[in-house]
Amino acid sequence: MTKLDTALAAHSDKLSSAHAVVIGAGLGGLASAMRLGALGYRVTVIDKLDVPGGRGSCIWKDGHRFDLGPTIVTVPQIFKELWAACGRDFHKEVDLRPLDPFYEIRWPDGSKFTARQDTEAMREEVRRLSPGDVAGYDKFLRDSEERYWFGFEDLGRRSMHKLSDLIRVLPRFAMLRADRSVYAHASRRVKDERLRMALSFHPLFIGGDPFNVTSMYILVSHLEKEFGVHYAMGGVAAIAENMAKIITDQGGTLRMETEVDEILVKNGRARGVKLASGDMLTADIVVSNADAGYTYDRLLRNQPRKRWTPKKLKSRRWSMGLYVWYFGTKGTRDMWKDVGHHTILNGPRYKGLVRDIFSRGKVSDDFSLYVHRPTVTDPSAAPAGDDTFYVLSPVPHLGHSDSEKWADIERQYRVRLTKALEEQLLPGFSSRVTASEVFTPETFQDRYLSPYGSGFSIEPRILQSAWFRPHNVSEELKGLFLTGAGTHPGAGLPGVISSAEVLAQLVPDPALVRG
Template identity: 35%
Template sequence: MSNKRKVAVVGAGPGGLAVSMLLAAQGYDVHIYEKQSFIGGRTSKLTLGEYTFDVGPTFFMMPSILEELFQAVGRNLHDYIDMKEVEPLYTLKFGEHTFSPSRNKEKMLKELEEKFPGSSAGYEKFMELEGEKFEHVTKLLQQPFTKLTDFITGNMLRALPKLNALDTVYGRLSTYFDDERLKYAFSFQSKYLGMSAWECPGTFTILSYLEHKFGLHHPIGGVNQLCEAMAAVIREYGGHIYTDTGVKKVLVKQGRAVGLLLENGEKVNGDDVVINADFGHAATNLFEQSDLKKYKRENIEKRKLSCSTYMLYVGVNKPLNLPHHMILFADDYRNNVEDTTKTMVLSEDPSLYVHHPSKLDPTLAPQGKSVLYVLMPVPNLQADIDWDAERENVRERILTLLEREPELKDIRSSIEEEKIITPLDWQNEMYVYKGATFSLAHSLDQMMYFRPHNKFDDVDHCFLVGGGTHPGSGLPTIFESARISSNLLINQYEKKKSYFSKNKGFSQEESSVWK
C-alpha cells in the first residue's frame, strides 16, 4: 500500500510512537519531532553511569493490547521484546504487616486467609463483578467520543448499570472488604490516575482487577524498551524520528493544521498533525491563542489536574534482597492522600513506591550492584511549595523511611549514582503542565466526551494522542488512544472502515500485505 500524505507528529512518547507505527504501516509519510535527545517521554530510559532506570512506568499491564498493535502492522512484539511476568505482583507494607498479592488464585486465596482471615469470599466476588464491568468498559475505551451522541450507543447503554461511576473507588471496595488495609491494597492503583481513591470514580476499581487478572510484566531492559521496539518498526516502514528537534508552534491556516514551526526556525508542512506532547503544555505553548476557542490558556487553567511525583533514582553498590515492586503505606494513608490531592501540602507521613528490578533483570546494573527507583506522590505545581528549598528535605525524608527497612538500613553509604526529579523538573525538563505527572485528572467531568477529543476540536486535521485525551493516562489506554486517533485520521480520507478498526487489527489476508 502507498499513501503519500505527510503526518507530522509532535513528541516521541509511547502514544506518538504507537500512532506513528500504525500510520507508517499504512503508507503515510510519518515524521516525528522530539524535543529531547531521547525517545519515550515519561516512558524513557535514564542512564546514570553503569546503571539504567525507567524514568516513569515500571511495569506493563495487559501486553495483549500492544501485541495486537504489532500484529496489526505485520510484526510480532516478542521478536523485539523479552517480557517477564512479575510474581508476586508486589509487596505491600502496612507498618509491620506485609501482604504480597499473586495472580495465582490458589496462592492468593491462601495469602488472604493467612493475612486477612475471612476475606477470600470478598476477593472472589471482586474478581467476578469487576470482570463483568471490565467487559463493558473495554468497549467504551476503544470508541471515540467526539460528539455527545456518542453516549447514545448500545455499548454505553449496556455498560451504564455496571460502571459504578457515581460511586468512588474506596466506596466500591467497601462492598467487598471490611479491613481498611485490604481496601487500600485494592485502591492505591487510583494513584496511577493521580487521584484519591475517595474521589476517583468507582469505575476505576477495574485497575486493580486488571493487575490480578492479567498480571504485571517487565520487559528486559525496562519498560522503555517498548518505545524502542515501536521506533524500530517505524523506521522499518520508512518513518522518520528526529530527536533534539523541538516544536515551537503548530502552523494553522484557516482553521486547519498545515505543519509545524520548529525551534530551529525550520517550517515543515504536513497534511495532518498529531500531538503527543503533554496536552496542557501543548495547548498553552504550541498554538497561537487566536487559533484556539475551546482550549485557550484560561480554560486550560480551570482544568482539574492529577497529582505529581517526587522521583529518586539511585545506583547501589551491592545486591539487595527486595521485592520487585514494594509499597510502604503511610500510617494514616487517607490523610496522606488528602495532603497530596486536596489540601496540597507535603505530607509529614508519606507513602513510597519502591522499584527494585535488578534481581529479575540483570541488564540494569553491573554484577553485584542494584538499581533502586523510589516514587513519592506529591502535589502538583498548583500547590504553594518551593521545590528549590524542599528538594533536599524530601530526599532526606525518603532515605530515612527507606532505612527503616532492614535491607536498606545503610542505604546512604551504598549510593554510587543518583538523580532527583521534582514536580518543577517534570515541568521544566519534561514539559509536563504544572508538573501533573498523570496529566488531567480522571473525574467524571473529564472522562470520555468531556476529555479533550482525539480529533482536536479547535483545529482541523489535528489529532491528539496520549494520556491527555480519551481514554486517559496509563500505557494500555495510551495505546488505545493511538488506535482511536489513527482510525480517525485515516477515516477522514477513506469512507470505508480503516484497517485498524477491529480490536485485533488486520485480518489474515490484510496482514500478509506487510510480511
C-alpha cells in the same frame, strides 16, 4: 505568498504520500506513528529529548540504567496487536518476563500483602489478613471483570468524541455506579482497612485520587489477574527503542532534540508545525502527543479555542506530581533478600495523605513510597553485584496556590525519605549509594512540558473521562489529532497505547488527504 503558503506548495510537489507530523516521541506518539505508517502515511516524529520514549525512556549513570517512568506491562496483547498491525511480532522483538509475585504491600504495623496472579493465592492473602473478607474479595473480582469489559474493551478502544457516544452509555455507567469512587467501592466489599487500600490504590499509578476517581478503575484488578504483570528486559525504554525502529523501517523519520513551538494553521486546518528554531515543517495532518493542556494552551496559543480555553484548562483537576529518586547501590545484589522487584511502602495515613496531595496541595511530613528494584529480574540495570533502585513518592503538583519550590525543600525531603527507607526496607543502603538522580514536579514541567509538573496530565475523575476528556480528534481544529495520557482513554501503558488505536480509527485515508 506567505512563508507557510510557499512551504505548503513545496510540500505538495515533493512527495505523493500524505505526510503526518507527530509531536512527541512518548509511547503514545510512537504507537500513533506506527499506526499511521501502517496506514500508508509518511511520518515525521519530533521530540525535544535525545531519545525516544518520553516518560518511558531511561538514562544511564555510572553503569546504572534508570527507568524513568512506567516499570510494568499489563495487557501485553495490546502491544502484540500494535506490532501485528505493522506486520511484526512483538514477542520476537521484546523480551517480556512475567513477574510472580507482582508486588508486595507493607504497612507500618509490619503486616504485608503479596499480590499474585493465582486467584487461590490471593484469596489466601486476604484470608490471612482478614478471614471475613474472602467472600467480599470474590465479589470485588467479579465487579472488576464486569468493568473491564465495559470500561476497557468497549469504551477504551473506541472514540468518545461525540456527545451521542456519552448519552448511549450513561445507563450502563449508572448501573455500574461509576459515580462511586474506587475506595468507596472497595469499602463496600471488604472491611479491613489494609485490604481497602490494597484494592483501591491503583488509580495513583495513573494520577488519580482513589477517594474521588470513578469506580470504573477497579478494572485494573482484573487486568492483573487475567493477564499478569510483566517486565520488559531492558526496561520500557527497550520497548520504545523497538517502536522507533519500526517507524524508521516503515520509512518514517524521528527528529530528536527538536522542539515544536507552534502548530501551523491554514484555512482553519492544521497544516504543520513551526519549530523552536523558526523552521516550518508542513503536513497533511498533525498528531500531538504533547500533553493535551500544553497542546491547547501553548501550541495553539495564537488560535481561537472554543472549548479548551486557558480558563477551562485552569479549572481542570490535574494529576499529582511525583518526587522520584533514582539511585544505585554498590555490592548489594545479595542483600535485602526480602525486597522484591516491586514494593509499596505505606506511611501511617492513607486518606489523610491523599487529601494533602490532591486537595490541600501540601507536602506532608509522612509519605507512602513505591520502590522499584529492577535488578531482581534484570541484572543489566546495574554493574555486576550492584543494584539499581527508583523510589517514587506522590506529591502535590505545582498548581496549588501555596506550592513550595522544590529547589528549597528537595534536600530535606530526601533526608526524611532516606530515614524511612533505612528503617523500614533497606537498612544500611545510604552508605552504599553511588549514582543518584532526582526528578521533582519541576523536572516534569521542564523535561516533559507537563502543565503544573503533573505526572499524568488531567486527573481521571468521572467528569474528566471519556467524552469529558480532550478528544482524540480535536474539536478545535480540523486535521489535528491527540494521543497519549491527556486524551481518551487516559494514562498508563494500556491507555496511551490504546489512544493510538483509537486515533487510527479517526484519521482520514492518506490517499484522500493530500493537498
